Amino acid sequence: MSTAINIESLFKTYPDGTQALKGVNLSVEKGGFFALLGPNGAGKSTLIKLVTTLYKKDEGHLMIDGSDPDIDFKRVQRAIGVASQDNELDPGETVMALLRFQGRLFGLSKTEANKRAEELIDLFDLQPVSDKRTADLSGGNKRRLHCALALVHKPSILFLDEPTVGMDPLARSLFWEVITRLNREEGVTVFLTTQYLEEADKHASDMALIVDGSIHFAGTITGFKQLVHPQDASSLEESYLTYIKTLSPVC
């Protein structure tokens, strides 16, 4: 299987001297469902922002869908879809208008953009709020709209940064149904960060654990569980907590 994301010796230090990434190496297979896990401040957001071209790297190599973002930025932008944990909605626009405009930004004609907006509204069950301004949406609907916006141009890699925060259980279940279908049926590579480890356990097959800017583990979720608890079958959350506690006994 070929690689969707390949990261080698990636370093990033912020202007205030904080070393956010200390030589990260990571590889995500095309069509895979990958979870990046780690405590707060471990470097997850920095890594996502670098991979999605929002930040500049200090050192290292980065290939996204076969392209270097520093060389072929436009190709990378078309290959990736990003549903960030930050609010990225124009509060004055309606759900439908925002989706249409996103389609137009990615080169769709008016008709195509309308059609795609309607498809995504159906897919994410946003019909009841399609004419509402985004400022008036609930937290859960905003998260779903973020994801719909990320998918407008049918990217091959989807970045989901804490995607289900604020969603009720039913909305979460429907959301994961859509995402897993995209992953399995359309071969979209999913790169997920989440603090809901049961979601990563249920949907992802591969993972990496980042702590203090370094990758501590990269491999399958099953492999991680076996590494931490070789004798018992444990959940990802149990294994994760056990591992993190060994690093920092105070926790």
Added chain:
Amino acid sequence: MQHVTVLLVNRGIIKLLKQPSAPLGGFAMSLFFLVVYNAGIGGVGFLDAFGDGGYLSFVFPIALISLAMGSSAGAGQALHADMQSGYFQRLYLSPAPRWSLVVAPMLADTLSSLVFGALLLAIGALFGVVFQFGWLSVLGIMVLCLLWSVTLCGFSAGVMLRTGQPQSAAIVTNAVFPLLFLSTTFLPRELMTAKWLLAISWGNPVTYVLEGCRYLLAGTSQPIFLLIALGVLSLTALSSVIFALNSASKIRR
């Protein structure tokens, strides 16, 4: 212009139409200045120095200059609104050239300045402002307005991108505002008595814009001032666009 840049300019114009406070404020301020200055000082218009156009034609350029000063807030405000809402990040993740994210609101703002500038010229013509070269005068004044507007929009957008403050336009306006009064704003050079003010007015770029406009209106100035105004404003417009683009490139940490 690329398709995506046109889309972003259209979006900027629609935003201005939905929230027209900046251009309308600039327009109202310009009309206010025009009416008040003409009412207060217009009595001196019979002097030879004001030519056939009288005081209204003489003071009219200040209305054009203050128009752009008022409405240039739009570019900075539009960028600030997108950054505050986080939407700028989504635009940043689109294939739109990154320069266009900054240039589009500037263009939208400049277009709005030109529309209101044309409206102001029409009002001026109705009330007797003289255009000595007819439509050529109108065209020349519109070019000066364009360059002045780009200058202010660019600095306003650049300051906003660097400081993250919505008051970016006010910072630019506050920096430019004193220049209006250190120039031949109210009286021609030959009637100014303070030597220090005369000396400063020579070094003040606003003087050349005012005098350039006056040459095109009632012909109370020299053509060389128009050429200097075009040169100075081209330089400041270019500098401000470079400043804005350079400020945009610093967003990616």
